[in-house]
Amino acid sequence: MPPEAPLGSVRLVGAGPGPADLLTVRALRAVETAQALLYDALVDDEVIGLAPPGCVRIQTGKRAGRASMEQAAINRLMLRLARRGLRVVRLKGGDPSVFGRVGEESAFLKAHGVPVEVVPGVTAACAAAAQFDFPLTHRGVARRVVFATARLEAGALAMDWAAGADPETTLAIYMGSTAAGQVSQRLIAAGRAPSTPALVVENAGDPHAGLTTGRLDRLAELTAGSRGGPMLIVVGEVAALASAAGACEGAPAPGWRMSG
Incomplete structure (x- = not known):
């Protein structure tokens, strides 16, 4: 044997x-x-x-x-x-x-x-922040960052809405494209200002990643242009600092748009 x-x-x-x-x-x-x-x-x-x-x-x-x-x-x-x-x-x-x-x-x-x-590896939120030139935390603006998913559990979204309502919290939401409208409604109901800056990055880290910027109350619109790649949602004041000019490999313009 x-x-x-x-x-x-x-x-x-x-x-x-x-x-x-x-x-x-x-x-x-x-x-x-x-x-x-x-x-x-x-x-x-x-x-x-x-x-x-x-x-x-x-x-x-x-x-x-x-x-x-x-x-x-x-x-x-x-x-x-x-x-x-x-x-x-x-x-x-x-x-x-x-x-x-x-x-x-x-x-x-x-x-x-x-x-x-x-x-360990580079997570999508860090890759997106580096690629599009915005911080996840920022002195005097964002004192903490919360990683969350927007998946349904027992038919309801499972997130810490109270933590997300803190105006000095950056929310990095994974797997949230299909629930963006519900996320927006729940965060606003919990006390987050409708005008809070928000952004969506599709295929973070890829040279042709897409960036869409806007505000919390229009979050569902920001995810509407998906090309089928994984999408990361970021909600918080730091999202206003994002710039397509920070994207790697030169040509971010085709994948970038702003929603009013």
Whole structure:
């Protein structure tokens, strides 16, 4: 009977918002040495292409509103590959600790004795702020930033509306394009001024990312021009500082518009 293969390991790696040059050095090294790569739908082909020849590549989906592999199936797949002795990289868009289910996956693997490492990545809010030249916090204007999702739970939006109503809070809302109108109404009902600056960035970090600026009471209009990419909503005074001129790779104009 052949000896049992030594147990492999799993790295839960943040791929950043898209372009390979926004990977951290540690993330790059993890991908380049992976023997099995499980990647989400939003991970750029350029990043996937950094995996070495012979690496097992498996697309796991995980894109809002679209069919994808069930989380339990992903957990079992990582465990099975690690038990074959492979260096497994679970590659997630953005940062794995920001709405990336890293806690669930890490707990599952550790419960089965698999060594786990988490490698951080650039999250969409930080990428958008850098690309379009606005801060997430700003002295005298925004003293804190709240990361939130606008997904429905039991048919209702689940957010901390009181925290979002604070005029010195920047709200970075992920996966909120379909609920933008409800978000606007709830924040205004909680006390946020209708005239609060707001913006929407589609495909943050990509050279052709789109920026739309406006105000909270017209938030639904800001998301109406979607080209099908992931959208990040930012609400707060810092949104008024955004500039299309800050976009990378030169030509932001086709993806930029302002709503009155």
